[in-house]
Each structure stands twice: as C-alpha cells, then as structure tokens.
Amino acid sequence: MTFQGGGPLDTGNVSGGGGGGGVGRIALGGGAGLVITLIALFFGIDPGSITGGAGTGTSPNSQNSSEIDAQIRSCTIEKANTDDICRIVATTNSLDQVWSEQMRGYTPPDTKIFSGSVNTGCGAATSATGPFYCPADSTAYFDPTFFAQLKQMGGSDGPLAQEYVVAHEYGHHVQNLTGALQKGNRMGSQGPLSGSVRVELQADCLAGVWAYHADKGPDAMLEPLTQDQIATVVQTAKAIGDDTIQGANSNPEGWTHGSAQQRVRWFGIGYKSGDPRQCDTFATNDL
Numbered sequence: 001m002t003f004q005g006g007g008p009l010d011t012g013n014v015s016g017g018g019g020g021g022g023v024g025r026i027a028l029g030g031g032a033g034l035v036i037t038l039i040a041l042f043f044g045i046d047p048g049s050i051t052g053g054a055g056t057g058t059s060p061n062s063q064n065s066s067e068i069d070a071q072i073r074s075c076t077i078e079k080a081n082t083d084d085i086c087r088i089v090a091t092t093n094s095l096d097q098v099w100s101e102q103m104r105g106y107t108p109p110d111t112k113i114f115s116g117s118v119n120t121g122c123g124a125a126t127s128a129t130g131p132f133y134c135p136a137d138s139t140a141y142f143d144p145t146f147f148a149q150l151k152q153m154g155g156s157d158g159p160l161a162q163e164y165v166v167a168h169e170y171g172h173h174v175q176n177l178t179g180a181l182q183k184g185n186r187m188g189s190q191g192p193l194s195g196s197v198r199v200e201l202q203a204d205c206l207a208g209v210w211a212y213h214a215d216k217g218p219d220a221m222l223e224p225l226t227q228d229q230i231a232t233v234v235q236t237a238k239a240i241g242d243d244t245i246q247g248a249n250s251n252p253e254g255w256t257h258g259s260a261q262q263r264v265r266w267f268g269i270g271y272k273s274g275d276p277r278q279c280d281t282f283a284t285n286d287l
Contacts, residue, residue: 001081002159004223009075009089013096014111016072017065017118063115072113077221084144085113087159091166092140094221098213099174102276109173110139118143131165133172135181140169155239156232160211160225164233164267167210171203174276183282192252198281200257201266204237205279208270230271237263262287 063071071085080090088111096108112118117126121137130149133140142165150165151157175181180202187195211233215222241260243250257263266287269278281287 016068155236158232167207171206205270212274
C-alpha cells in the first residue's frame with residue numbers, strides 16, 4: 001500500500017480514450033518508446049507513423065474509452081492500492097496537490113488513460129510509444145499495460161515505481177509551464193549534454209520532488225515512504241537509462257534520456273531536497 005485514507009478520488013481531469021487529432025509538437029516520452037518518441041519530438045515525425053498506430057485501432061484485450069471511463073469514475077483511494085488505473089488517478093491527485101503548493105501559477109494537466117492506441121494533440125500514438133506528455137494539448141497519456149512491459153525491461157511494477165512513471169510525465173508538464181521544455185527543444189536531441197537529456201533528467205528530479213512532499217503534512221495522500229519502495233524507483237530508473245537500453249555498445253552521443261546512473265542521481269537530488277530549484281539541469285554540465 002502507498003495511499004492512505006479512503007473515499008473517492010477527483011477524476012475531473014482524468015478520462016479514457018484519445019484527445020483531438022490536431023497537429024502540434026510531438027510528445028515527450030519516458031518509457032519503453034522513449035527513443036521513438038524523442039526522434040519524433042525533434043524531427044517533427046508523427047509517432048503513429050513510426051509505431052504503426054492510426055489512433056483508432058485496437059489491440060487484443062484492449063478496452064474502449066467508455067469502459068476505461070467507467071473504471072476511472074469508480075476509483076477510490078482504497079482501489080488505488082490494488083488497481084493500476086486507479087493508482088494513476090490517485091497519483092495525479094497527489095501530484096496536483098504537491099505542485100499547486102510548490103509552484104506559483106500551477107495549472108493541472110489533463111490525463112488520458114488509453115488502451116492500444118490514442119489520438120492526441122501531437123498526433124496518433126500506440127501503446128508502443130510508452131507513457132508520454134503532449135505539450136500541444138497539455139495532456140499526459142498512459143496505457144497501464146506499460147507497467148508489465150517495464151518489469152520485463154528490468155524495472156519494477158511496484159506501486160511507487162508506477163507512481164514515479166506518472167510523476168515523470170507530470171514533470172514534463174511543469175517544464176511546459178516554466179519554459180524548460182521549450183529551452184530543451186532548442187538545444188539538440190542527442191548526446192550526453194543535449195537538451196533532450198537535460199529535459200529528461202530534470203523530469204526525474206521533479207518526480208523526486210513530488211515523492212519528497214507526497215507523504216508529508218496533514219493532507220498527505222501517501223503513507224510514509226520506505227527505503228524498499230524507493231529502491232523500486234531506483235531499479236526502474238536504472239532500467240530505462242540509455243546505457244541500459246542500448247547495451248554493451250552504448251554510445252553517449254546517441255543518448256536522449258541520460259544514463260542509468262544519471263537518472264537515479266537526479267531523482268535522488270529531487271527526493272532528498274524537495275526543492276524544485278535544485279533540479280536545474282540546464283545550469284550544469286555535471287549531469
């Protein structure tokens with residue numbers, strides 16, 4: 001269990017299915033489809049054209065948006081401790097609570113929970129893209145089946161690890177509000193000091209800031225976090241490092257998200273300090 005208390009969740013900004021299919025800057029990744037998504041981000045390619053998604057197809061055992069919507073509306077804090085969809089919803093509630101306190105002028109993003117494929121303000125995408133954030137429609141997108149894929153990649157599907165994935169994408173929304181996302185886009189898409197790497201490591205740090213605050217105060221939604229739970233986040237951050245994914249012949253010049261060590265380090269900076277100002281990955285070359 002990670003969430004404490006009971007009762008309904010705020011589902012006002014969470015829904016099932018896709019958004020508008022307009023044209024905009026492509027979404028930022030953070031999961032299994034990170035390389036595909038970052039290629040799309042910096043070269044203006046529709047991710048659906050890479051992954052084969054048309055935004056309207058379905059996959060085996062997929063749920064339609066109305067089924068997902070019904071599940072979302074039934075979510076409670078209690079269900080968030082056992083159900084992946086409700087855990088995403090509860091995490092968005094906690095994130096909005098923390099960031100509204102930490103950031104002046106914070107406005108919540110929308111969240112879409114989908115199955116198989118989805119239309120977004122950044123184009124069409126499939127589950128293969130992994131979790132992502134689309135700045136064009138200020139929406140974070142999640143297919144819960146990703147959590148099982150993450151475990152296959154060597155990460156953890158433990159509750160806090162799943163919540164870290166959601167918090168990372170919300171980190172991109174914070175960056176969209178501060179202008180860091182746009183700054184990163186101007187600094188290049190690949191390489192150890194690229195804008196892409198700086199953006200992704202900052203999102204990891206901002207996820208750590210959330211984790212620091214999420215279990216503190218009288219209105220905290222999370223129970224006190226344990227070292228074992230933090231270890232599942234570390235395991236997951238290592239699994240999605242560029243060097244881990246690329247393997248023995250990993251070349252830093254091709255990195256888009258940062259190494260396993262860097263991802264763990266920047267999550268730790270955020271988690272230990274609880275201070276978003278410590279997450280300025282643009283102010284240093286010591287990433």
